Amino acid sequence: MYSNAGQRPKNGGAEVRKVTVPELRGRKVAQGESAIAMVTAYDYTMASLVDEAGVDAILVGDSLGMVVQGLANTIPVTLDEIAYHGRAVQRAMVRAHVVGDLPFMSYQVSPAQAVESAGRLMKEGLFESVKLEGGLEFAEHVYRLVRVGIPVMGHVGLLPQTVHAMGGFKVQGRGSEAEEKVLTDARALEQAGAFAIVLEAIPPDVAARITREISVPTIGIGAGAACDGQVLVCTDLLGLTTGKAPKFAKRFADLGPSVVRAVSDYVSEVRDGSFPSAQHTYKPNHSGTNESSVIHASDSQDRLHAFDEPLAIDFWN
Ligand code: KIV
Numbered sequence: 001m002y003s004n005a006g007q008r009p010k011n012g013g014a015e016v017r018k019v020t021v022p023e024l025r026g027r028k029v030a031q032g033e034s035a036i037a038m039v040t041a042y043d044y045t046m047a048s049l050v051d052e053a054g055v056d057a058i059l060v061g062d063s064l065g066m067v068v069q070g071l072a073n074t075i076p077v078t079l080d081e082i083a084y085h086g087r088a089v090q091r092a093m094v095r096a097h098v099v100g101d102l103p104f105m106s107y108q109v110s111p112a113q114a115v116e117s118a119g120r121l122m123k124e125g126l127f128e129s130v131k132l133e134g135g136l137e138f139a140e141h142v143y144r145l146v147r148v149g150i151p152v153m154g155h156v157g158l159l160p161q162t163v164h165a166m167g168g169f170k171v172q173g174r175g176s177e178a179e180e181k182v183l184t185d186a187r188a189l190e191q192a193g194a195f196a197i198v199l200e201a202i203p204p205d206v207a208a209r210i211t212r213e214i215s216v217p218t219i220g221i222g223a224g225a226a227c228d229g230q231v232l233v234c235t236d237l238l239g240l241t242t243g244k245a246p247k248f249a250k251r252f253a254d255l256g257p258s259v260v261r262a263v264s265d266y267v268s269e270v271r272d273g274s275f276p277s278a279q280h281t282y283k284p285n286h287s288g289t290n291e292s293s294v295i296h297a298s299d300s301q302d303r304l305h306a307f308d309e310p311l312a313i314d315f316w317n
Contacts (some may be wrong), residue, residue, distance in 0.1 A: 019056050019097040021151040025195040029228045036229025042085045047092035060085045062101040073163045077103040086125025100127035104161040114141040118150045133159040135185020139192040146193030154189035158201035173202035190214045199223040222248030
């Protein structure tokens with residue numbers, strides 16, 4: 001509650017250039033640009049950290065169903081939920097481009113439904129582009145979105161929204177027929193105007209071929225090193241995920257055990273009375289009681305003033 005939400009310093013006042021759709025579209029590694037680094041985030045705090053770390057794009061993925069809500073798959077996630085998380089992420093943004101996932105059944109029905117849903121995500125979730133799963137069968141949807149000014153990131157290979165049809169989360173594009181299908185899907189999205197395409201869980205040689213043969217960047221997840229960029233789910237990358245993680249999800253840190261350790265230290269200190277110490281307690285006021293005028297300001301007007309006046313300075317660390 002008392003974090004500095006909404007007050008993220010814009011790089012100490014220095015101008016930071018926002019990553020744009022045309023810039024991302026131009027980032028084909030073969031053309032000498034550096035690879036695109038994308039990561040998911042679902043809230044203000046994580047978005048601030050990953051933006052500061054220098055990612056090019058943040059995806060508010062429907063993976064939030066599994067990561068944030070603890071669901072078995074992404075199917076129940078709603079448009080309102082993606083929009084809600086988008087607003088939180090966007091408040092943290094200084095540099096990265098922010099992409100919002102169109103959830104299951106928010107676009108599949110028709111191109112018109114796709115335009116309506118994506119329009120809502122742009123207006124209510126403050127997104128700068130949308131992503132949708134599927135290839136050739138949704139090329140017309142992508143075309144219509146692009147025509148009305150909504151940039152689209154495609155997504156082929158393993159499509160988590162079709163987990164039941166696939167019979168589980170399985171590598172796609174194995175065998176020549178399956179390889180041709182993924183390539184056809186990627187080409188259809190490119191021709192419809194997608195500015196980048198996520199390739200999920202396909203063999204590296206197939207991803208390399210698609211990356212060679214299409215003109216927009218490919219962003220791989222479990223698709224090998226030849227892609228023009230990579231995307232990972234933030235909790236996988238940080239080692240915050242409990243339970244099974246996919247083979248491609250490299251842990252760049254192991255923060256889960258650190259969180260458990262820190263919180264269990266807190267629990268112990270609360271129970272043995274060593275927290276809060278004098279260091280984490282406001283100084284006694286004039287009456288000699290231990291009340292803070294900031295915390296206990298009796299009406300909301302006083303509270304507002306308390307944040308402006310010198311008296312409030314010692315509220316913050
Ligand atoms: O929802 C998501 O996080 C995604 C990525 C895994 C690409 O679609």
